[in-house]
Each structure stands twice: as C-alpha cells, then as structure tokens.
Amino acid sequence: MRYSNLFGKTTKTIPKDIKLDSHKLLVQAGFIKESTAGRYYMLPLGMLVQNKVVEIVRQEMSQAGAQEMITPVLHPLELWKETNRTNEAGFELMRISDRRGAEFALGGTAEEMFVDVVRKYPISYKDLPFNLYQFSSKFRDELRARGGLLRVREFLMKDAYSFNLGEEDFKVEYQKMWDTYMKIFERMGLRTVPVLADNGYIGGEYSHEFIVESEVGESRFLESEDGIYRAHEDVALFGLEPVNPDEEEKPMEIIEQPQWVKTIEDVQKHYGVEANRTLKNVVYRNFQGDVIIATIRGDLEVNPVKLEKVLGETVPLAPATEEDFAAIDSKPGYIHAWGHQFVIPRQATTEARDCRVIYVADRSLKTVKNMIGGQKEDTTDSINVNYGRDFTHEHEGDIALAKDGFLTEDKSQRLVAKKGIEVGNIFQLGYHYTHLMSGATYTDKDGAQKPYYMGCYGIGVGRAIQTVVEVHHDERGIIWPESIAPFTVYLIELNSKPAGDEVYSKLQQAGVEVLYDNRSDVSPGQKFTDADLIGIPVRLVVSPRTEGKIEWKKRSEKEAVLLTFEEVIAQLKG
C-alpha cells in the first residue's frame, strides 16, 4: 500500500488528557481514533493488526478443538432475567427495546446466549465436551473510560464457553485453555503470567488472569519470591505472625483520651505503640441496605472482595454513606467494634425484612492482645481490648489485603507486589448458569438429564493490542512484533521515484506486505520519523546514496546495512 493513499496518517495533535505512552502512540501513529469517550474507530493500520491478532487467536483456539460461532449482538433480556444478571452483572448493562416492545441487553458477556443456543439442541454425553467461542463487540456502560483501548465502553472480545460433563472434564479443558492462552500471547509478543484471581459471583477455585507486568497496569498482584505463588490482590493469601503472644491479657478499660486523637496514627503517637496494637473499623453497605462493620488490626487494610466472600455477597459492597452512619447513630472515626444497631429502621431492598448491622472480624484480631480502640467517643476510648473475650463477631475470616513484603501463607518467604495489565482470563462457571437456566442439561449414559459443567475464557483483543505497544516501544515510537505488525516492510524512497517504485512492485510480487512511503511533499527526516513512529519491523530505504542497493534496518536495531534486492528477500524469508 502506498502511504499517500493510506487513511489515518500520523498526527502531531494529540489530546492533552492522554497519559499512557501506548495510547498516545496508537493515536499519533494513526492506528486508532476516538469516536466518543471509550469508543474507538480502528483505523486501517489498526485493523491490519487486529485482523492478525484475531487470526492468531482463531488458529490456536481451533488447534485446541474449540469451535467458532457468533451470537446476535442484542440478547433477549429475558435470558438475563433467568440468571438475575439484570441487577447483578457487575458491570453496567445497556438495554434497548425494539418497536414491538421486545427488550434486549447489549451483551457485556454472553453466558446466557451460549447456554440458550446449546439448550435448543438435544445434547448427549457423547457430544460433550465442547468449547464454543466468538469474536464480538462487547458493551460496558463504564462511568469512566480511560487509557485508550485499556478501559473502554465497547470492545472486541474473544469469549469462549466450555460445556463439560463435570468438574474433572472441565479441569482438562481449563488446562488446555491455559496452555492455549500462553501460546496466543507468546505469538503476539506478550509475556504473560497466569495469576490466581477472584471468581466473582461464581465462586470456586479455578480463576486465572493472564497478566502482562507493567507499571501502568491496573491489576495488582502478589508474587512469592520464588515466583511459584501468584495471586491478584483481591484474593492473595498471606501469613500472620502473633504480635504480642507473651503478653498477659489485661482487664479492658474505658479511659480518657485527648480530643485530638482521631486516627490510627494519632493513637500510635499518643500511646507510643505500633499500628498493629490498634483496632480499626471500616464500614460498608450491601445491596440490601445492611450496614457491614469490618473490624481489623490497625496496621492492615480491609479487602472488600475477601469481605464479600466471607459474607456470601453476590453484588459488590459499597462504602457506607453519610446516611448509613446516621442510621446507626455514628459518624466516621467513631464506629464501635460492638453494639451498633439501626436507630432509623430501614427496609431491605429485595426482601421483606428490616436491614441489619453485620459485624465481621478479620482473623488478625486473634494475633494481638490488649488492643487499643473499640468504643471510641469524643474524649474516651477503650484499651486492653481482647477479641473473643470482650467481643466476638457473627462472621470471622480473612478479610485483609495482602501487601508487598507480607509473609507467604506458609510464612516461608515474602510476597512481592506487582502491577500489570490483564489481557485474558479463564475461569470456571461450574453449574451456576446451568442451574439457573431451565433445560440446560445433557442426557447421560443412564438416560438421566444432568446439567453441564461450564467454563469461560476471555481475551480482550483491543486491550491486548495496546499492551503490546505498552511493552514494545521506545521514545521514537512503536516496535511491532513481526507476527502482528500491520506490514512487514516500511519502504522509503528519497528522490529516487523510479527505483523506489520498482522495489515496491518487486516486493509486492514476492508477496511481502509493504507500506511504501512515496510522499514527495515531506522531508526525508519526516519519513524516518514516521517509520519509527509506526514501528513496522523492517525499514528499507532507496536513495541516490544507496547506489542501486537498498538500505536495510530493523526497527528494533540500530545498525543499517546495504543489501541487494535478493539479499533483502532472503533476509525477509529467513
């Protein structure tokens, strides 16, 4: 293709709010263009990359025996009602009605659609397992879209759904997809690490995110020093040592405390103790309207995802509001570790009952004696508080956030905190959808109807593309891996039009994908700058100085050499 005809040329005008290098480079080099916030045009250069990524994913999924198909974009809303996902999807669902009044959801994921098409057919145990996937536009009504293709409202996703005979059968598929994902990302030039992750409302132990380490990533995970344990911070486990095991339990007292003592730091300063001797309460509200008080050792932070798991919440908890504090007659910083009740009764959202105050204790409370805090008033507080003696909560468990330097669960080594970009995930759905959707069964050997066991496997195509740019670029531009580069060769002609045209034509005849910078109205410097910015793997230059030969330079290298046309072809084919 001739650069002069290319739509979506390099540009210098970049919106100021673009922060990430990868986002900036994709815009600047003419791969993507924003339509409205969080919705992008994939320009011709970007489309060439996307088509190559899609083909890699397709090949590897097919190699793993998965079958491609596609569902309508508009999902009948009644399917989402069957699985209660109109309220609880975890991302904002967009809805639409047609002129006849039929209601639809714009799919954010497609579990219901795939179960629906499968249950339309009689399935025998002999048909199982199978794995169905599609490439399709997904919609998330995100409040904030940012970071270019990293967090968008509309995106191309490869989503796969496996239908298995049971958990054992699923495990085989899970491993197969794990291996397939490693191959896919490797072929794209991404080094991913599978990280144990939260499985949301599904529960269960099989859930991994494929993460590319990156400082700009939003996924935080903890890795053991030996690299064997890797878990998303939402679920990472860690070991706790006792703080003061040899201390005697003292009688709890309510004592006077200066009014300036408000935060954990104030308490540390006032009493001259470490934060791990203090007690902290953090307040949330659930979907029903109940108030949740999480009590934890003062040096630790509450991990809301772990807290949700302990409580069995299927909808994410929200921070408590002023209204919640007022309803239990308290205010931030003055929450008691015991005794709060609703003083203004409140009806639960979906059940005919009053809301409750639910106390949850982190296991860390058992590692420290004679804590400070628990019943704070304006000028008093409690000291020598001991969990299990002075108060006990209805729920107990690990609700603490793991952090860099914490011990591993077996206390043999330290955890290292890392950041990265999630480009794919695999997780078990188990019987969740098959139990909620009627008729989602197969006929077993004995003639009985049994629900199939399911798994789910996603790759965000656009996000993966931008991640490639994030990890493969320098100060001058993108450095595309050959496997997904929009073209193989960027051919520059400098004051040598007939020679340049001839090389272009011969390269095309040889089946090489060439972007030919044939512009006559820009400087040589501009051509070199654009070549580096766009990042095509091989740059060729034809100019009077190359004297009948061709200058060859790889984008990833500094050295340029003069080669004959035949040598260029040999290098490209090699």
Next chain:
Amino acid sequence: MRYSNLFGKTTKTIPKDIKLDSHKLLVQAGFIKESTAGRYYMLPLGMLVQNKVVEIVRQEMSQAGAQEMITPVLHPLELWKETNRTNEAGFELMRISDRRGAEFALGGTAEEMFVDVVRKYPISYKDLPFNLYQFSSKFRDELRARGGLLRVREFLMKDAYSFNLGEEDFKVEYQKMWDTYMKIFERMGLRTVPVLADNGYIGGEYSHEFIVESEVGESRFLESEDGIYRAHEDVALFGLEPVNPDEEEKPMEIIEQPQWVKTIEDVQKHYGVEANRTLKNVVYRNFQGDVIIATIRGDLEVNPVKLEKVLGETVPLAPATEEDFAAIDSKPGYIHAWGHQFVIPRQATTEARDCRVIYVADRSLKTVKNMIGGQKEDTTDSINVNYGRDFTHEHEGDIALAKDGFLTEDKSQRLVAKKGIEVGNIFQLGYHYTHLMSGATYTDKDGAQKPYYMGCYGIGVGRAIQTVVEVHHDERGIIWPESIAPFTVYLIELNSKPAGDEVYSKLQQAGVEVLYDNRSDVSPGQKFTDADLIGIPVRLVVSPRTEGKIEWKKRSEKEAVLLTFEEVIAQLKG
C-alpha cells in the same frame, strides 16, 4: 473436526413457518439457529462458511485498493441528527442511551460515522481518492422478519464508502467496485446481474443492485429481450404508444351511470372499452400530511417510487387513510381528478403551513383521448375527458409501474419481468452527506476547502450465504461451492474405525479440511443422508467394502469411484 464433537448437528425438527428451501436447509443442516425473530446464531458450520465469504470479500476489496477499518457499533445520535436521518432513514432506527444520558443509534448503515472519522483529519487532494470499508453488525427494526437470513433485524454487512475528488473520480471507483462485486459473487458461486435501482433520498443516476435471479427473491426487475437494459421495477422506464390518436376530441359530459359501476373493470364492462380508455385516481399521503392524488391511465399502476421522485419526497409516501379521505370530503372509488381541497384543515408535520391536496398526472394521460372517469359521484361520471383541455395537474411525469411485456423505452423490444435476491448494491452518495455535515472537506490544489464526493458499496454477508444455498441445492440438501464450503471433505467411516481414523489423520496432515463422521451410534444411511444435507463438496467413504481404497464422490455428481489415498490427494489438489 470429528462430527461427534461438532456443535449444531443436523436436525429433523424444523419450525413449520419456514417456507424457503434455503432457510430450511440451513436450519436443518445445522448452519444457523434463530435466537429471536430475525436474529440468528451462526453455528460452527455456518461460521466456517461466513469466515470464508468474509475472506473472499476482504481479498477482493483489498485488491481494489479499499482499506478495512471498523467503527463503533453505537453511533452518536447527534451525527444522525446532522443529516436528518433520525426521521428519514428509510428503515427503523434503534436508539439507546447510556447511564450518563449520551444518546446513540444502533447503526443501520454508517455514512455519518465514516464521514465523521474522515473529517477528524486534515485531508488534502493528494490523499484522495480512498475507499474505506468494514464488516460489522447492522440493525434494522423491521416490522416483519422472514425468510431466514434474507430479511433479518441484525446482520453482518460489508459496507464501503469512497471519498472522491468529484464525480469523474467517483465514476472510476464505481466501475472498480462494479468489477470487484462481479468477482466476489462469482468466487462465491453466485451469478449476479447488476440492475439499475432507485437511489432513495440521494437521487442521481448511479445506483445498481447485484441480483441473483430466483423465484423466491423479493426484488422485481425488468430486462429487455436483448439483456442490455435491466432496471428494478421501482425505476424501470418503458415506452408508451398512443391509444386512440386518430379519434376526435369530443365535448366532456357528466352522464348518468348505474350505481353498480364502481371499479375500472365495471367501467370496461358497462362501456365495452379497454381499461386504457379509462382514468384512475390513486391517493397517498406524504410525511407532512399532504394528500397526493395521482391520476393515471386505467390500465396502468402507480409506481410510488417514481411518484416520490416527481414530487421530490425524501420520505416514502404512505397509502391514504380513512382520515385522509374524510379530510378531502371523499371516499375510495369516488376521488375526482380535479377540485379536491381539504375540508378539514390540517397542519403540516414539520412546517407552519396548512396541508394541501397535490395532484400529479402520469404522462400516459397524454396518450389517450376522450377518457371515461374523473368526476365520479354515486350515479354519475364524466366521459370524453381530455387531459390538458378539461384538467391539468400541477405535477406531470412518469409515475407508472413497468410490467412484463411492456415496450422498452425506445419501443424496439419488449420488457421481461424477473425476480431475484439482492446480494449487494453500489450507489452514489454524491455531496449529500458532505453538504449536511460540517467540516467534511478536503484542501484542493488552490488551497480552497471543497466537499468530497462520495459513493457507498454494500454486501449483506448472511443474505449472500443463504442465496448460495437457494441456488445450489437439490432435494437432498445443500451443494456448497468449494470456495465457501465449511469443509472440503466429508469423511464417512463404516465399521472401519482404525482405517477411518488413519485416513482422517492423513488428510489432516495433508492440510485438507475434513469433517469426519465417526459416529458409531447411527446407521450408514443416516451418515449418507447427513453428508448430502450438509453438502460438503467431496464425500469419502472408508468401509470393509472399499477394500483398502477410499470411495470418492462429489456432492454435485452421481458417480462414486474407488481411489487410493494418493489419488484422493491428487484429486483434491488438482
């Protein structure tokens, strides 16, 4: 792929309302499955076909220099407001709002989006022309969906938009796309004829539909006997001979007429004349609420599309309602060819004016003298009515529908009426969008900003696939052309599992796309039936009877022969 693992197997339970063979076969053979009316799952077999069709279109579009990209599915509604298409799109637009209140249209076509992305860049005359295309889901809120993939509410469309320097430049692109479309459809196994078509609200002379002749098609067109003139019935021109040129004009009279004389047929019977001696009035209403009375020779029918063109209407006319008849103090069958006015004044929909009665005369009125009809009351009618003498209409033109057997425009031959399925169209957009959308300009040589001239080129992928089935099938099933068949070979194993497995494995190693019917729980007859139904080009059978060889049979032929494996490969590669 092993048939046992294939999702979407052949089925015998076909919904009763399926009428078309092609629709029935695609469902029965496991290529598609309905989600809700007019929205289909493309099953794995169908997806393999679709991917091949997409690749053919992509190759040929790329060969023609077009550049693939993709727009978001959700189009900002303000773009559609810029071009007044929220009311006048000609198909029902689906709208949706996000949680922040931003409004979007679900794209039915994407002119606005492509103009919008192009106008975001500075475009020089040196960049033009270029042609951008995408494959994307399109949405039409059709009242009635029917015929499987032929008329749906959601479908994959390849839509291309060319940006040209002017009309001359556009004509070159138009011819290129014409040639490209012929190649694309030929490669898919479709023989298409380009048929001159209506250009809707755009106007202009460049508009062709690519039609596959078929009795089940909804597109009606007229072809001259020599095959040179082909036009959709919406726009087909024809020649008119004078009916009674030698007759003297007689004085018009209002005469008594029996009350049973109501229709044109009654008039013919009562007066003993041909229908071409009578005068007919047909009543419509426009978007504004005006009443349109079209007066035409009694043997002809009004063509609403031609009528819209004569009136310059951009929104389709609707048949008059009871309310319309009442508003002009009349009723069906008793419309006068002159003199009607609104007796109940009515305000125009979008303009501050009263509605009007607008009379339009077909040119046929000038071909006949002394017509019967024009001022019909209960027991009277007018005779010897002469257009131009007794009445003259505000608008005159060709508003008649061409029919089988009519003369061509030059009266040298007859027109033949044909039916077919439209699988693609190409048409000029001219300056329509660039004039309506601000900033849709390029910088010309002289530095002036000029609007680009546009063209638009569509292919309905699903409709094309079903059309292939409609023209390539027999009573036993589909007969896929090799170019888009889901697999090349359907391998059947009959009581010869090890031998069958070996052939399957060797075919795969040789790079042949094989669907391997390895089922052990169905009869040989069932396997042969399914092979014929699914319609893969080559059927191979391994059984004790084939004695170490392989039975080879093409789906399109009757003869089966025994070949060695090497001979099979040679045949396949040949």
